[in-house]
Amino acid sequence: MAAEVAALASVVSASAVAAAPDTEVWVLAGPRGRSAARLLPGIDELRVVGVPWITAVDRPVDARLVAEVDAVVAEGRFDEAIVLTSFHQSPLPIALLLRLAGVPRILGASVESSAGLLDERWIPGETFPEDIPEPERNLAIVGLAGYALAPGDDGRLHVELPPQRPAALDGLPPRYVAVHPGAQYPAREYPADHFVEVVRLLSAAGHAVVVTGGDHERALTAAVVGDTGVDLGGRLDLGGTAQALVGAAVVVVGNTGPAHLAAAVGAPIVSLFSAVVKPERWAPYGVPVELLGDQEAACRGSRATACPIPGHPCLASVTPAAVVAATERLLALRSSAA
Template sequence: MTRGSPADPVGTVLVARLDNAGDVLLAGPAIRAVAARAARVVALTGPNGTAAAGLLPGVDQVIEWRAPWIDPDPVPLTPRHTDDLLSMVRDVAPDLAVILTSFHQSSLPLALLLRLAGVPRIAAVSEDYPGSLLDVRHLVDETADVPEALRMLALVRDAGFELPAGDDGALDVRRPLPPVEHLTGPPGYVVAHPGTSAPARAWPADHHARAVRDLVLGGLRVVVTGDPDEQALTARVAGAYGMDLGGVTTLHELAAVLAGAAAVVVANTGPAHLAAAVGTPVVSLFAPVVPAARWAPYQVPVTLLGDQDAPCRGTRVRVCPVAGHPCLSSVTPERVVAAVRELIAVSTPGALRHATAPALVDADDADDAAEALREGVR
């Protein structure tokens, strides 16, 4: 990547995105646009986005701060906590800061703190009057439901940064990816990722487990992934059929696992965007608490499942307010299995040639089939 064009030089740019890993991954195209012109890019993230920022091409340094108005587990805003941020920003000494936010977040609290840290020029989206807090105030028609990655690209364009020629604006991660075949076996498996950052976005674990079983009995290998605190969930979902990698991988290794998959089954959570960043098709179990038009996996083949007109639509809740969680519980394992096979058939012609479902399988034969498939990747 060419950095800091001498014809139009920009020094250090601080790019802030203070929420979760998926949000940071979606900021990747905007960050590449900044990096194409800046000498140095420093990403400011919350603790849930730090690892993702480290994967993004164009990022030279990552600093971390928990924003009390954004973090789902907010800490009090104290003078000491504020001073921690001011000190980090002063050490970086950015010439410009770009504050990336979602439609429901305000950029102005961070803009105020960055001004106190001495940042001379700040760009952000703000519906509210920013006064002297912003030098570039980008306005967005929020009724248009623009994909999040494009929303952020529009802001940095307004601040003077364009993607370089040949960059298609898709999500991406640093290459090369680490080797993971010792964990997964050869590429071509299906990944099931049952965990989410909010319960309202989760497909029921029993549905996941049945889908894993049926995919394996249909001739496909299934790898189940999750964070260290999701190991009980991944073990339950993998059961006797899938390969349980819960808590085993770093985020960079998870990217490699996803890159080797023929398809990924995942809700609206960080690994959905990580799958998009490595170009893997996604069966997206999408709760409509936020708009799919903004947050569905970006620029990869996607099959969107879930009732997008459910009563929880647009509520942004973390816990489902509707008894029985019908927007996702109504999606059957059979529908997911069919969606996986359809998506693989379209995205990777010929990939299912040797993955044909048995006509009838009794319980003993099912266990034998699962064990045989697992043995094939050990």
């Protein structure tokens, strides 16, 4: 049995590994990756372990953490592990735990010397380019490990939608624009008052608008939706959100998780993209995108979680009228392709 333990990174890389014959695929994800991992096609097993050097989890690095990884490895009896991290994260800490747990072959990409922790080490910027989309980065890594996409796989993101459609989606109009105003970090948020005006302008132009958000974003979605939109804030889990986004003619969203979920269901995206990270790496992948935001702003590449520049110029400078115009362009493109 060949089995892969990987940090949740991209649907494309998981699909490539799953396409190999006689291969059982396990995903080892953090708590924040649990819901997304459950939507991945081709995954046989999911295990969740929170490691504080990847995700902000309130736990120490101690013997209990080591024992959790040991238990997963003992259960899976893996032949090899491919460690997939983001470009700014090292694969070596988890590689050390996997090595101590007895995984015989561990593969990954690292700018640091692996000193025996990785049986195969590929160097970002040398083995493959640095500034490429994250799905392509991870596909390059699993390709170097010997895995390729199945014939006919277009290399785009895909998820498996839950079979049950949430009741909250009953009665939605047949054609609508989805607006997701929240983001994980304030530095990546388009101003809420701008979103209010976006929804108003879209409604005035005759478009039905559906506003999505997590349970912690109920106040935001209620403020943004106005008197004309449909407020789904706090009413959907991640799978339900995917089902809402797949029905959207266009999705308006910042550079946050639901942008990639929208890409995975094939929706065109107006991307309100903060300059704190590079769009070459993190812009929505594989679908038509209108990228808005001043990518030359002073916060460029800072990876800041709170905007370090007064007035949040990289996004506040994007007018609601510009967002609506970008939405109209994508709607026209979708209509012409139908």
